[in-house]
Structure formats: C-alpha cells, structure tokens
Amino acid sequence: MQFTVDNFFAPIRATTQNRLAALQRDTAGEETPVYNALAAGGGPTREAANMLARTAESPEGRAQMLNEADKLDGVDPKLATLFRELAKRGAPKFGISEGMRSLDRQKQMVAQGKSQTMNSRHLHGNAVDIHLLGPDGKPDWTFDRYRDFYENHVNPLAQEMGVPITWGGNWKTLKDGVHFQLG
Numbered sequence: 001m002q003f004t005v006d007n008f009f010a011p012i013r014a015t016t017q018n019r020l021a022a023l024q025r026d027t028a029g030e031e032t033p034v035y036n037a038l039a040a041g042g043g044p045t046r047e048a049a050n051m052l053a054r055t056a057e058s059p060e061g062r063a064q065m066l067n068e069a070d071k072l073d074g075v076d077p078k079l080a081t082l083f084r085e086l087a088k089r090g091a092p093k094f095g096i097s098e099g100m101r102s103l104d105r106q107k108q109m110v111a112q113g114k115s116q117t118m119n120s121r122h123l124h125g126n127a128v129d130i131h132l133l134g135p136d137g138k139p140d141w142t143f144d145r146y147r148d149f150y151e152n153h154v155n156p157l158a159q160e161m162g163v164p165i166t167w168g169g170n171w172k173t174l175k176d177g178v179h180f181q182l183g
C-alpha cells in the first residue's frame with residue numbers, strides 16, 4: 001500500500017470510530033465500563049467521552065455531541081472550547097463541518113479550487129468550518145447570518161476568553177463565511 005498521511009492514520013481513525021460507536025450504543029453513561037475504559041485511554045477519545053457523559057440525559061443529545069466531538073478531534077483546545085461554549089450559550093444552532101484536515105484532502109481541495117493555499121490553518125487544527133442551521137434543521141448558507149454569528153456570538157466570546165479569532169468572511173479575496181481561525 002502506498003504511504004499517504006490518510007493511509008497512515010486510517011487504522012487509528014477506525015479504532016476511534018469503533019470506540020465511539022461502542023460508546024454511543026452504551027446508554028448507561030458515565031459509570032459504565034466502556035466510559036471508564038475510554039476515559040483511561042486519553043487523547044481525543046477521552047475528550048469525546050467526557051463530553052458525552054455530560055450530555056447523557058438524552059440519546060439525541062449524546063449522538064449530537066458525539067458527532068461534534070469527532071469533528072473537533074485534533075482542533076486546538078482553545079478553538080474547540082470556544083465552539084462548545086457557543087453551543088451552550090444559546091448561539092444560533094450550528095454544526096461543525098470540518099476541523100482538522102489531512103494533507104491529502106487539502107491537496108484535493110486546492111485541485112478543485114475550493115481552497116487557494118497549501119498553508120491552510122486546518123492542516124494544524126487551527127481552523128474550524130461551521131454550518132448554521134435553518135428553522136428546518138438543514139444547513140443555511142446565507143452569508144449575512146454568518147456575519148451576525150461572528151459579530152454577535154463568536155467575537156464577543158472570543159474577546160471574553162482572550163482567544164483572538166479571524167473570520168474568513170472578512171477576507172478580501174476568497175470570502176469564506178463558514179471559516180473561523182485562531183489569530
């Protein structure tokens with residue numbers, strides 16, 4: 001098999017997915033052997049397990065947090081915390097589309113014209129793409145809603161937390177309304 005970053009991480013990713021799936025099936029929450037095993041394991045899986053345990057009251061909530069936790073794996077903890085806080089503080093409903101990005105995927109995106117740089121902040125876990133949800137629960141791509149989300153939710157919380165955030169929608173060339181990065 002050819003060596004690529006994706007191939008290298010595939011077994012690790014599969015293991016994490018299996019563990020998370022086992023966790024999702026386990027409805028008993030924090031006190032279970034599965035949770036304890038995960039929590040003892042450390043790393044992103046431990047983080048996911050902790051988040052999941054905190055939202056154990058409903059299966060839907062658990063499933064949603066599981067999904068978000070997975071997407072925030074590898075993302076800088078300050079950035080991940082900011083977006084988790086936003087979700088808790090009654091910001092408009094949103095989902096995480098992408099956090100950490102592999103080198104192969106970045107190459108693909110540049111080839112497709114979806115990104116203009118091989119220095120994407122996603123490669124180092126310093127950026128997050130989100131999708132705001134409309135009243136029907138489907139992604140809403142209205143640019144002005146992302147501006148409002150940045151100005152009235154992300155930026156105030158970022159200032160409160162002392163974590164400077166740049167919004168891709170303020171860029172001059174390729175405006176990237178879904179993109180938020182550190183710095």
Ligand SMILES: [Zn+2]
Nearest residue numbers: 127128129179
């Ligand atoms: Zn992005």
